[in-house]
Amino acid sequence: MHTSTIEIEVPAAENTTVSEDTLSVDLNDGRTISVPLAWYPRLICATRSERNNWRLIGKGYGIHWEDIDEDISVEGLLAGKPSGESQTSFKKWLASRPLQSS
Incomplete structure (x- = not known):
């Protein structure tokens, strides 16, 4: 049996x-x-200024918000994966x- 990968x-x-x-x-x-x-509680709690202070990382395969220490990958977005951060964290x-204040 042959299986092809995409x-x-x-x-x-x-x-x-x-x-x-x-x-x-x-x-x-x-x-x-x-x-x-x-999906991203840290972004919900962020001020407008913090939300707007982002930069692309990994040649655009991720997004980083320095002020709130949040990283989101394009792959995760496309897969429909919300934040994996624990409630305790x-x-x-x-x-x-x-x-x-915002």
């Missing part, structure tokens, strides 16, 4: 937009993928944040 090439991110309820990522293959912001991070 190589799937993951596109790179080119731009990111975070609204009040959605994370949208423009990909270099022309698509834009949008996912619920609820998230609560610890949340407790360490100073009170801020």
